[in-house]
Amino acid sequence: LTRSGGLHYDTKWEDDKYSMNMNYKVGSINITGTNSSLNQNNLPAGIINSNSGQAFDKYMFRQKLDGTFLMKLDTTSDLKISVDGTLKNSRNDTRYLASSMRGNGVALNAGTRSLTNDADERLFNTTALWTKKLKKKGRTISLSLGQQFNEEDASGYLNAENSYFNTQGMLDSIQLIDQYKTNLTRSSGLNSNLAYTEPLSKTFSVILNYGLNLNKSTAERQSFNQSIPGKYDVIDKQYSNDFELEQTSNQVGAIFNYRKNKNVINFGTRVSAVDFKQTDLNTSKEYNRNFMNWLPQASYQYNFSKQKTFSFRYNGNSTQPNLNQIQPIRINTD
Numbered sequence: 001l002t003r004s005g006g007l008h009y010d011t012k013w014e015d016d017k018y019s020m021n022m023n024y025k026v027g028s029i030n031i032t033g034t035n036s037s038l039n040q041n042n043l044p045a046g047i048i049n050s051n052s053g054q055a056f057d058k059y060m061f062r063q064k065l066d067g068t069f070l071m072k073l074d075t076t077s078d079l080k081i082s083v084d085g086t087l088k089n090s091r092n093d094t095r096y097l098a099s100s101m102r103g104n105g106v107a108l109n110a111g112t113r114s115l116t117n118d119a120d121e122r123l124f125n126t127t128a129l130w131t132k133k134l135k136k137k138g139r140t141i142s143l144s145l146g147q148q149f150n151e152e153d154a155s156g157y158l159n160a161e162n163s164y165f166n167t168q169g170m171l172d173s174i175q176l177i178d179q180y181k182t183n184l185t186r187s188s189g190l191n192s193n194l195a196y197t198e199p200l201s202k203t204f205s206v207i208l209n210y211g212l213n214l215n216k217s218t219a220e221r222q223s224f225n226q227s228i229p230g231k232y233d234v235i236d237k238q239y240s241n242d243f244e245l246e247q248t249s250n251q252v253g254a255i256f257n258y259r260k261n262k263n264v265i266n267f268g269t270r271v272s273a274v275d276f277k278q279t280d281l282n283t284s285k286e287y288n289r290n291f292m293n294w295l296p297q298a299s300y301q302y303n304f305s306k307q308k309t310f311s312f313r314y315n316g317n318s319t320q321p322n323l324n325q326i327q328p329i330r331i332n333t334d
Contacts, residue, residue, distance in 0.1 A: 001030045022067040031058045047103030052096065060090040077132040086123040092116065092156075106169040109162065115333060117156035124149045138199035146191040154183045158333055177332060179239070180224045180232035185324065187217035193251075203260045209270070213249040217323045218242075218281075223332075239330055242281040245323040249274045255297070264301040269294065274320055293318045 004027035012019040036053040066084035073079055092115070099110040131142040160177040193211040200206060223239035224232040253270030272293040279286050299313035 003028050017072045019070045020067065023065070025064045026062070028059070028061040030060075032056065048100055048108060049103070050098065050100040052098035054094065054096050056092070056094040058090070058092050060088065062086065062088040076134075077130065080129045081127070083126045084124075086121070088119075088121040088123075090117075090119045090121070092118075102167075106167065107165040109164050111160065111162040113158075113160040113334075115156065115158055117154055119152055119154035121152045122150070136199065138197065138205055140197045142195045144191075144193045144195075146189075148189045148191075149187070151186045152183070156181055178226060179236065179332075181239075181333075182220075182222045182224075184220045185218065187215065187323075189213065189215040203258060205257045207255040207257065207268075209251075209253050209255075211249075211251040213247070213251070215245075215247040215249075217245045219245075219323045219327060221327070221329055239332055241327055241329045243323060243327050244279045244281055245326075246277045246279075247274060247320065253295070262303045264303070265299070267298040269296040271295070276320060278323070278326070291320055 004025070006023060006025040008021070008023050010019075010021040034053065034055045037051065039050045039052075041048045041050070064084065064086045066082070068083075069081045071079045094115045096111075096113040096115075098112075100108040102108050125146070125148050127144065127146040129142065129144045131140065133140050158177055158179045158181060160175075162175040164172045164174075166172045191211070191213045193209055195207055195209040197205060197207050220242045221240055223236040225234040225236055226232050227234050249272055251270055251272040253268060255266060255268035258265040272295065274291040274293065276289040276291060277286065278289075294316065295318070296316045297314065299311065301309055301311035303309050
């Protein structure tokens with residue numbers, strides 16, 4: 001079941017010197033369903049037949065507000081400011097049932113698992129772009145600034161019971177998990193880029209740019225066991241951690257552009273130096289790493305007409321992992 005709606009506002013004033021548009025969107029989606037599967041694994045030690053089932057109920061509600069303001073500073077320069085913010089709430093309730101048998105029909109293991117998760121997420125982004133045409137035809141300069149913030153606060157329960165059977169099909173052991181889990185992540189960033197375009201001839205130009213990016217993120221995952229029934233206040237350090245990550249990136253590049261008749265060719269590269277600092281806030285241990293990223297690019301376009309073109313392009317890219325991807329933590333939800 002999906003519901004959505006929105007509002008749009010657009011205006012201009014002072015002979016189109018200023019313009020602004022705003023959008024508000026709201027929506028929700030609810031998905032429920034089930035699935036099941038049967039599998040057979042043919043191993044050197046024998047056959048294992050497995051079956052599993054899943055039932056899920058997922059809900060998400062989101063509101064988003066964005067706006068763009070454009071100002072013509074003079075006949076040669078423009079300023080564009082964009083802002084957007086999002087509030088999102090999601091709920092996930094999933095139940096699993098699985099069992100496996102040996103090829104002779106004797107039980108191997110069986111398990112049930114229940115996962116609930118409620119999350120609130122807040123996002124905010126703002127960008128500003130200033131462009132200016134200089135006296136020489138084709139010579140331009142531009143500066144862009146961007147800021148991002150993202151916070152997600154989630155919590156839920158994990159309940160699991162796994163049973164293991166011996167070769168005679170008799171119950172050998174049972175593993176029980178009953179935990180309350182919290183996950184608080186925050187990330188913020190400040191990005192900037194300065195670009196300068198210089199025409200080298202009527203058909204050939206170069207774009208030089210420099211960018212500075214600053215990013216910081218924190219991630220706190222906690223798992224709690226019960227001290228008494230219904231009171232989850234005993235932290236399980238095996239499945240908990242608290243980390244902070246800071247990244248500083250300096251990027252320089254040069255892109256060449258060739259235009260003649262119906263041909264357009266772009267080629268060049270950017271180089272990015274990244275300083276990567278990760279801190280375990282529980283132990284104060286630091287992990288420092290440095291990376292050098294090479295980002296080549298090339299493209300070709302042939303314009304047969306205004307409606308018909310042929311083009312191909314190549315872009316090389318490499319990025320470092322985010323904090324959620326590199327936390328050294330064991331996860332027992334599956």
